[in-house]
Amino acid sequence: MWQKLYAWLDERLGLGEMYTALLDRPEPRGNWWNTLGSASLFLFILQTVTGIFLTVYYTPSPDHAYDSIQYIMTGVAFGWLIRGIHHWGASLMVIVVFIHMLRVFVTGSYKYPRELTWLVGIGLLLMTIGMGFTGYLLPWHQMAFWATTVGTQIAGSVPFLGDFILKALRGGPDLSALTLQRFFAAHIWILPIALLGLIGAHLYLIIKHGESHFPGKDD
């Protein structure tokens, strides 16, 4: 019965091919350094899930942001766990993505025909850092407020365009409710959607080209 159902679906969806392409494709040789991309993907999914859960209680308003997070930490069952995973997972994701990039660089895996995979990866690194930057403001405590003050001030030091960039980031000349709201929008909508698109492109390119061999003595 189930076999028949599976066969029916497989014939129409190509489940077997999908499985082979995603999970059963040939690898050059088992190496733990090759798992960092999957680890990054796992962390992205974990951050997405815990992030969605956090929005159930979090309120992006100067009046309520801090209190709502205090409530998540002390008033809601397992709130400490959900936020804890999101908080530490964020740092871990930046670290894992960066080590993944280093590995690709050291093994020369960015070379022909994988240049585009590398370029998309640069986009992924920037988006990941952007997620960290925007997420850091959301607790709206002293550390968050001043870190964003400094961060946006640095972005404002760009010649000629600096003042415009600073105001565009802050939603005005000062940090305000507008800053919190636009960082929140960037953090839960704009950057995640961009990340998702880039992850799709990255995965497609990896499946298309396969994993690169580690360079040997002859290379």
Place this chain on the structure above:
Amino acid sequence: MSSGSNHLSRRDFIKFTTGAVGGIITVGLGIPAVGYLVDPALKEDKAGKPIAIGKLADIPVGKPYPFSFTVTKVNGWERTAANYGGYVLRKSEAPEDILILSSRCTHLGCTVNWHEESNAYLCPCHDAKFSAEGQVLDGPPPIPLRHFNFTIEDDTLVITPVEIGQEG
């Protein structure tokens, strides 16, 4: 290599381990996640402090006398003020012969109003009709209007802001 049925191939071992670890993570995160989502539904609603609603001498006998009060509750990280109302009915001059009804309709929670000409409480939402003592006269409500318990302290009427009714 799979030389016998008792031997697990390296490939199957990896598959099994991946599935098991994935399952542990899903359950380990899934159960707390459900608790996190339904948490507000599991918190107990605390009864409010008694509220004084007026001097007995000011309340007429034989006619529903409206009153309202505000209960401030902490919902999450915020205090929310909710308005409640009701009617005091002094059935006779005896100070204890009092019925205090809630004006929250037992159908779907709209506020009923005393209507002098009809000699009834009317609900604006679905035309429900209750008698002066709260019994259902017409319309969809399943039970009579709920009431509040009260005490009389120094000629002042004090209610416990918890609605009591014939639930079920």
